[in-house]
Amino acid sequence: xxxxxxxxxxxxxxxxxxxxxxxxxxxxxxxxxxxxxxxxxxxxxxxxxxxxxxxxxxxxxxxxxxxxxxxxxxxxxxxxxxxxxxxxxxxxxxxxxxxxxxxxxxxxxxxxxxxxxxxxxxxxxxxxxxxxxxxxxxxxxxxxxxxxxxxxxxxxxxxxxxxxxxxxxxxxxxxxxxxxxxxxxxxxxxxxxxxxxxxxxxxxxxxxxxxxxxxxxxxxxxxxxxxxxxxxxxxxxxxxxxxxxxxx
Amino acid sequence: xxxxxxxxxxxxxxxxxxxxxxxxxxxxxxxxxxxxxxxxxxxxxxxxxxxxxxxxxxxxxxxxxxxxxxxxxxxxxxxxxxxxxxxxxxxxxxxxxxxxxxxxxxxxxxxxxxxxxxxxxxxxxxxxxxxxxxxxxxxxxxxxxxxxxxxxxxxxxxxxxxxxxxxxxxxxxxxxxxxxxxxxxxxxxxxxxxxxxxxxxxxxxxxxxxxxxxxxxxxxxxxxxxxxxxxxxxxxxxxxxxxxxxxxxxxxxxxxxxxxxxxxxxxxxxxxxxxxxxxxxxxxxxxxxxxxxxxxxxxxxxxxxxxxxxxxxxxxxxxxxxxxxxxxxxxxxxxxxxxxxxxxxxxxxxxxxxxxxxxxxxxxxxxxxxxxxxxxxxxxxxxxxxxx
Ligand SMILES: Cc1cc2nc3c(=O)[nH]c(=O)nc-3n(C[C@H](O)[C@H](O)[C@H](O)COP(=O)(O)OP(=O)(O)OC[C@H]3O[C@@H](n4cnc5c(N)ncnc54)[C@H](O)[C@@H]3O)c2cc1C
Ligand SMILES: Cc1cc2nc3c(=O)[nH]c(=O)nc-3n(C[C@H](O)[C@H](O)[C@H](O)COP(=O)(O)OP(=O)(O)OC[C@H]3O[C@@H](n4cnc5c(N)ncnc54)[C@H](O)[C@@H]3O)c2cc1C
Numbered sequence: 093x094x095x096x097x098x099x100x101x102x103x104x105x106x107x108x109x110x111x112x113x114x115x116x117x118x119x120x121x122x123x124x125x126x127x128x129x130x131x132x133x134x135x136x137x138x139x140x141x142x143x144x145x146x147x148x149x150x151x152x153x154x155x156x157x158x159x160x161x162x163x164x165x166x167x168x169x170x171x172x173x174x175x176x177x178x179x180x181x182x183x184x185x186x187x188x189x190x191x192x193x194x195x196x197x198x199x200x201x202x203x204x205x206x207x208x209x210x211x212x213x214x215x216x217x218x219x220x221x222x223x224x225x226x227x228x229x230x231x232x233x234x235x236x237x238x239x240x241x242x243x244x245x246x247x248x249x250x251x252x253x254x255x256x257x258x259x260x261x262x263x264x265x266x267x268x269x270x271x272x273x274x275x276x277x278x279x280x281x282x283x284x285x286x287x288x289x290x291x292x293x294x295x296x297x298x299x300x301x302x303x304x305x306x307x308x309x310x311x312x313x314x315x316x317x318x319x320x321x322x323x324x325x326x327x328x329x330x331x332x333x334x335x336x337x338x339x340x
Numbered sequence: 341x342x343x344x345x346x347x348x349x350x351x352x353x354x355x356x357x358x359x360x361x362x363x364x365x366x367x368x369x370x371x372x373x374x375x376x377x378x379x380x381x382x383x384x385x386x387x388x389x390x391x392x393x394x395x396x397x398x399x400x401x402x403x404x405x406x407x408x409x410x411x412x413x414x415x416x417x418x419x420x421x422x423x424x425x426x427x428x429x430x431x432x433x434x435x436x437x438x439x440x441x442x443x444x445x446x447x448x449x450x451x452x453x454x455x456x457x458x459x460x461x462x463x464x465x466x467x468x469x470x471x472x473x474x475x476x477x478x479x480x481x482x483x484x485x486x487x488x489x490x491x492x493x494x495x496x497x498x499x500x501x502x503x504x505x506x507x508x509x510x511x512x513x514x515x516x517x518x519x520x521x522x523x524x525x526x527x528x529x530x531x532x533x534x535x536x537x538x539x540x541x542x543x544x545x546x547x548x549x550x551x552x553x554x555x556x557x558x559x560x561x562x563x564x565x566x567x568x569x570x571x572x573x574x575x576x577x578x579x580x581x582x583x584x585x586x587x588x589x590x591x592x593x594x595x596x597x598x599x600x601x602x603x604x605x606x607x608x609x610x611x612x613x614x615x616x617x618x619x620x621x622x623x624x625x626x627x628x629x630x631x632x633x634x635x636x637x638x639x640x641x642x643x644x645x646x647x648x649x650x651x652x653x654x655x656x657x658x659x660x661x662x663x664x665x666x667x668x669x670x671x672x673x674x675x676x677x678x679x680x681x682x683x684x685x686x687x688x689x690x691x692x693x694x695x696x697x698x699x700x701x702x703x704x705x706x707x708x709x710x711x712x713x714x715x716x717x718x719x720x721x722x723x724x725x726x727x728x
Contacts, residue, residue: 106361126354162347169351276359279394279407282351 093203093261095138095147097172098193099154100128101163102213115310118213127163130208132170132274133267137238138206139171140272146240149173151200155192157181161290168285169277175290176200180302186214188295188302190222195298197227202262204244209234209266220266230259234268343645349413355393356420363389364424364432373690374551376426378433386435399439399590400460411589415648418590419641422597425693428700429552431594441466442583443513443529447570455511455531467512469500469532469557476502477713479515480524480577485559487516487528492566494518494530496538496559506555507541510534514559515576522574529576531568538562548699586651588661591708592644592668596637598697599668599675603633605694606679613684620682629678636671643667659721666714669704676701 103109104124112119127135141147152167154160155178164175178192197205210217224231232238232246236254239245248255249268277285295302323329333340345353367382368375378386390396398414400406409417421431440459444466447456458464475482485498496516506512511533519526532539538561545554571579607630610621620626644667647660676697680687687694705711 162350165347166351166354276355276389276393277351278392279352279409281394282348283408285351286348 093147094149094151094200095141096151096153096193096197096200096202096205097131097134097138097167098189098205098207098219099131099135099152099163099167100208100211100213101125101154101156101160102128102211105129105212111311111313115312117308117311125159125163127166128208128211128213129274130210130212130267130269131167133269133271134206134208134265135167135170135172136272136274137235137265137267138204139275141204141238141240142171142173147204151176151202153193153196154178155180155184155189164290165285166277168288168290169282170275171281172288174288176293177290178293178295178298180295182295182302183304184302185304185306186216186218187222187305188300189219190226191300192295192298192302193219193223194226195300196293197223204240204261204263204265205229206265206267209268220264224264227262227264230263231265232257232259232263233266235265236268236270238265238271343642345416349416352395352409352413353416353420356395356417357423359389359393360420360423360427360432364435368425373425373693373696376430376433376551378435383433383435386432387437390432390436395436397437397439397460400437401445404445404456404460411586411651412645412648415589415593415644418593419597419600422594423601425696426551427601428594428598428697428704429549431597438462438465441468441513442580442587443570444531445583446580447531450567451531451570464510465505465508467503467506467509467555469503469506469512469514471500471502473499473501477710480527483515483517483527485514485516486520487518487530490563493563494528494566494569496530496532496562496564498559499542500557500559502545502547502554503557504552504554506534506557507544513570516559519574524577526574527576528573529570529579530564531570532562532564536562536564547703549703550699551696585658585661588665588708589644589648589651591704592640592647592664595668595672595701595704596640596644598701599633599637599640599672602676602679602694602697603630603637605692606630606633606682609683609686626682629682633675633678636675640664640668640671659718662709662714662717665708666711666718669701670711672704673698673701 102125103120104126107123110119135152138147138150142150150172152164152172152175154164158179160177164177168175176196205223207220209220220233221231232244232248234249235246236249237247243258243260244263246257246259246265248257323332363386367378387396395407397406402408421436422428426433438459440456444456444459455464459466470476470479472483472485474484485496485500487494487496496514498516511531514530514532515527516530517526518528538559540558542556542558545556547554610626610630611619613620644664647657647664650657650660676694680694680698683692683694686692689695
């Protein structure tokens, strides 16, 4: 079974984000970029499946500008086998990415697709679900644990706790934070990654319309939090929660 | 010349940077500000990770099983590995493995079995015994410790000072005079086991590197066999010359890493701190300090990468190695000093790593050949061999 994983190039989680002066978005020039952390979890899970003999090949997919190749290389250095890059300088929204991925799925015929539950830049939490709908496949979102057998058993992180679902294959999985701890790349794999192939495609060649459906009006910094206060006693705390905050 | 890291180098840099930020710094927060070691279980866990990364034994030459990376890549990683409180002298608390002294790699097969391999396996620790009370800058003239021929071996008499970690080492390399008439060509390098009769650690010497002290050694009729001679008799200074010159490059890189970390702290702090109604970063006085930091860091980085690139290509790099060691240690001190100043009283506290960097960085202008000696080397290069 082939496994397709999505790896999005996002602003590195260590970078302190700055809003552009004209409020059209956040500053990305000269900012360190790396793989979306939820996608690292997806790559790790796919590699583990391959190590356990449950997957035959791991393909890393990324859509976006030329530098996305670096993100794919990182996945290859972790242990993925090859990459597919859809080159596009346009703004890609979740629906566009889901359609591009569908086109690649049609071509590659993987048995499983694993994507991050969301990307840390736009926090959309939509691509996996849209892809499952476009493909008509089952979906297991917010995965906390996966077990591949006849189908795939997914433990999902839901508000009340954990939910167990059994999916038929092929399926789309979205990863949550606790699914695994992604490995570091390794020197031998980084060297091997150099020789692993990355196929380059375009949205035009795949026949996908990637035009944005949503328009961003304005991006603003979150308001700075007001300083808190210290209370002296539990009684005072209870009193304030009751009378000032009105929460109890 | 292209100083842009290749995409492979960048991946290694990212990997090590992440290792420092996610594995080392959180553990360090729980340690004593002067600690030089991790708890054994943490150390073991981290070594497993660096082994999985294929970077364990980072200073072991590839022919001895170390990772296959060139000296430019090694230098780029050294800049990352030192970016934490203990990073100047113990990058990542040794999780990337120890190295063994340069000279031991030149040992004969028997000595390699007895000393090099156990050291690379982490079973034995060495000390390096060169400096004497009579002086360390010019050891060829200053060394007074004598070794006299006796019964297929040599009897050592004399003393050494500022020898790091000799009280915790199983063996060491000791330079002694075997021919009084020959000056530089009369020094021999010996391997001395710490339990050899006549060898004593006389006292601990406290320095401003309070995290790890130096020692004073005494040799009193200390007999070692011919099998302990490293290299040839009277050839002590010829052993591992090239490796020793190379060592100055990652040594410089560690200074740069600390300077970068201090500078980043100063930049962040200046944007948060307000005095006289506005942020420190709005003041030109502070901005210029930050710009000077930037200049110092970039200069040291270019000089150090140039030395590394020459070493990688196999062209002469002695002068460049001297320059980068000199510049990185001196400018590193200035950067840490300015960054402390910007932090005000906070910069003086042990809550922040700055004060440890400040103390330890000061030693970098003395260790591995003091600044003046590096300048002498460069002067000789500029003016020719006539300058002594
Ligand atoms: C913390 C610490 C750890 C150390 N660990 C070790 C170790 O493990 N093993 C070891 O062998 N040594 C070790 N040393 C010793 C170190 O290598 C020496 O201190 C160093 O080589 C300088 O020698 P010195 O102290 O005798 O100074 P000196 O040689 O007496 O020099 C004094 C000063 O004069 C300057 N100077 C010397 N000659 C000239 C000249 N011709 N022109 C202008 N200026 C000159 C020097 O640069 C220096 O600033 C350590 C030192 C310290 C502080
Ligand atoms: C060991 C020690 C003992 C002390 N003991 C006492 C004590 O007994 N009692 C007491 O009250 N205090 C004490 N202090 C505090 C000391 O007086 C303050 O640290 C000092 O006044 C600086 O204030 P700060 O640390 O808040 O730095 P900040 O005021 O935050 O200044 C940070 C840096 O910015 C610079 N700066 C500030 N404003 C400007 C500007 N407009 N333009 C350019 N640069 C600027 C400052 O010169 C400094 O370098 C002590 C501090 C130390 C380290």
